[in-house]
Amino acid sequence: MILAALAALALPAHAAPPSERVQRGEQVLRAGGCAACHTDPDRPDQFLAGGRALETPFGTFYAPNITPDPRHGIGGWRLEDLDRALRHGLAPDGGAYYPVFPYTTYTRMSDEDLAALKAYLDTVPPVARPNRPHRLPWWLAWRGVARLWQWLYFEPGRHRPDPKHDARWNRGAYLVEALAHCAECHSPRTRLGAVDPRLRYAGTAQGPEGKPTPNITPDRETGIGRWSVADLADYLETGMDPGGDFAGGLMAEVIDQGTSHLPAEDREAIATYILSLSPIRHRVKSPKRSSQDEFD
Amino acid sequence: MQTIIRRIAPAAWIALVLGPAAPVHAQNDDFTGVIKYRQGVMKAQAGHMAALAQLVRGRIPDPEGERMRMHARSIQALLHNLADGFPEGSDFGETRAEERIWEQWDKFEAASEKATNAAKALTAAVEKGDRKTITEAFKKLGKACKACHEDFRAEEE
Numbered sequence: 001m002i003l004a005a006l007a008a009l010a011l012p013a014h015a016a017p018p019s020e021r022v023q024r025g026e027q028v029l030r031a032g033g034c035a036a037c038h039t040d041p042d043r044p045d046q047f048l049a050g051g052r053a054l055e056t057p058f059g060t061f062y063a064p065n066i067t068p069d070p071r072h073g074i075g076g077w078r079l080e081d082l083d084r085a086l087r088h089g090l091a092p093d094g095g096a097y098y099p100v101f102p103y104t105t106y107t108r109m110s111d112e113d114l115a116a117l118k119a120y121l122d123t124v125p126p127v128a129r130p131n132r133p134h135r136l137p138w139w140l141a142w143r144g145v146a147r148l149w150q151w152l153y154f155e156p157g158r159h160r161p162d163p164k165h166d167a168r169w170n171r172g173a174y175l176v177e178a179l180a181h182c183a184e185c186h187s188p189r190t191r192l193g194a195v196d197p198r199l200r201y202a203g204t205a206q207g208p209e210g211k212p213t214p215n216i217t218p219d220r221e222t223g224i225g226r227w228s229v230a231d232l233a234d235y236l237e238t239g240m241d242p243g244g245d246f247a248g249g250l251m252a253e254v255i256d257q258g259t260s261h262l263p264a265e266d267r268e269a270i271a272t273y274i275l276s277l278s279p280i281r282h283r284v285k286s287p288k289r290s291s292q293d294e295f296d
Numbered sequence: 297m298q299t300i301i302r303r304i305a306p307a308a309w310i311a312l313v314l315g316p317a318a319p320v321h322a323q324n325d326d327f328t329g330v331i332k333y334r335q336g337v338m339k340a341q342a343g344h345m346a347a348l349a350q351l352v353r354g355r356i357p358d359p360e361g362e363r364m365r366m367h368a369r370s371i372q373a374l375l376h377n378l379a380d381g382f383p384e385g386s387d388f389g390e391t392r393a394e395e396r397i398w399e400q401w402d403k404f405e406a407a408s409e410k411a412t413n414a415a416k417a418l419t420a421a422v423e424k425g426d427r428k429t430i431t432e433a434f435k436k437l438g439k440a441c442k443a444c445h446e447d448f449r450a451e452e453e
Contacts, residue, residue, distance in 0.1 A: 211451045230355075238435055239442040240349060244342030246438060248445030256442070 025120025027262060028113045031179040032106065035257035036250075037063045049073070049127035054100060055209045058193060059136035061100045069126035079118050086114065088156055089146075096146035098134075099154070099193060108159035108178035153194040165276075168265075172273025175266060180258070182274065185250070186213045201274075202282035208250060212284050219279035232271035233264070327386045334381035335391070337374050344371045345438070352434045354427075361425055368422045371437070372415040378408040392450040404448055411440040 029035060040051040049072075050065035068075035074082075077092065084090045089103040097103060109117075139145065159178040161170045176182050187195045188204035202223070203215035218225040224232065231242040236259035239247040247255060259267060348367040350356045358364055382404070387393045397404045414437040421433040 230353075234349060234353070238349075238438040240345060240438050242346060244344065244346030244349070246345075246441040246445050248442065248447075248449050249451045252442050252446040 021116050021119045022123055023120075024113070025116035025118070027266070028109075028117040028179065029120060030258045030261040031175050031266065032109075032117075033180060033254055033258045034066070036253040038066050039257065041253065046127045046129055048121075048124055049129040050131055051129060056100060057189075057206060057210075058098075058100075058140055059134060061098065061134045061136075062132040064131045065127065065129050066121065067124050067127045067129075068122055069128050072128055072130050073126055074121070075126060077118075079115060082118050082121075083114055086117075089150055089154060095143045096150050098140075098143075098146045099149060102181040102184045104154055104195075105178060105181035105184060107154075107156045108174075110158065110174075110178070113179075149193065152192070168269050168272050169276060171266065172269035172271070172276075175270050176273050180270065182216065186216050199280060199282055201277055202280040203284035205284055211249060215280065215282050215284055216274060217277050217280045217282075218275050219281050222281050222283040223279060224275070225279055227275065229268060229271040229275055232274060233267040236260070236262075236267045236270060237264070327383070327389055330381065330383060330386055331389050331391045331393075337378075337381060341371055341374050341441075344374070345441070348434065352431055361422060364422045364430070365419075368415070368419040372412075372419050375408075375412045375415045378412065379405050392452070394448050394450050397448050400447075404444075407440070407444045407447065411437065411444060414440045 035048060037052055037054065038048045038050050040046060040049065043049070043051070048066050049069075050063045052063045054061045054063065065073040067073040070076055077085075081092045084092070085097065085101075086103055086106040086109060088107070089097045089099070089101070091097060134141075159174050162173065165173070183195055183200050185207050186203055187200045188202070188206065190196055201215070201217045202219075203213050205212045207213035215223040217223040218227075220226055227235075227242055235241055235247070236255060238260070239252055239255045241247070246252075259270070344367045348364065348371070351358050351364050351367070356363070382393060382397055384398045387395050387397070414433070418430070418433040418437050421429040
């Protein structure tokens, strides 16, 4: 039974008719959180046309236009170009992307999802919005640094299901580790910008835009160990935490543009996987600012 | 010895910087009450929303819809004149209210009205008792809460 389910996960979906493939592609985009970063929150009408600023300790990055506009977007890209970008971190001209673009996660994406995503992106209305160059310190402005970073920290390769777990857990693991890239924001980074492997998912005071991100491991004191799978699935749909508070800031964008559009089973799968992580005791916020005091 | 000095050095700095600022803080004491009050109102709403979510999702029996009605009405009452809880300048003190509230007052007021209307729609849906409409209305209210927090509430430090 479990083996059959895993086999189904691994089977290529080449039989899917185009419209079904496009729909699947949209779900890949939503699960991958692409829309949240590649859409300017002040111009929601310019869907995926880039321009959103992402402040990091390494400088300010502006997400590029990924609509099919031939001049400013990625209209001329072939499937191979998207593959190189998402799964190998390389631009069509061979230059390395900065790891602010989470190809470290997308590299685990399946062939079918990649093809579906391409099919969907081809259907998005093109927007002729020019890209804005990143604002980086001089030593980072040279893209060779990104190449060096990749050599040090980037391991390309597909996601592999774990036969010790059931289909739902495996679906969640794939969604989180190959698409949703929760760890990229919910983990501290080393001085060289790599996710700290000891504190993966344990939150950081220095998340994107200098804001803290909470510990999402199921530690009862410092993480979300008191949440049920249903609580977390609800949160990813509506933005309401079990205390009745509603997310704001970046996570609200992730929910609005991403997880709220997923099928309910996918949200449950994500929640199942996240709550199965090893609990890590790591307090990000001061103790007074626990869930009891979220309005203070 | 050196370690101790290193450890207390940041605290000493904070005392040095905040010390002279203390009287300024005292001047804004008049907002303490309003800040505490609106935080209480927000917490009360959150409590009702948390409880209501379990009912809307059918995890708690509520055959007559009595519990739902109580929570929906309470939220509607608590949301009444929400914007009045934010007098200009009350972003000083222990609050996550953003200055943007008063810079974009019309937008803030519209956002709070949206929440009030969503709460009214939820109460109406609960009165009618149709599950699907209730779920939709509940989600819409949640969206209104989230939209306002996104624009006007600072993230936790």
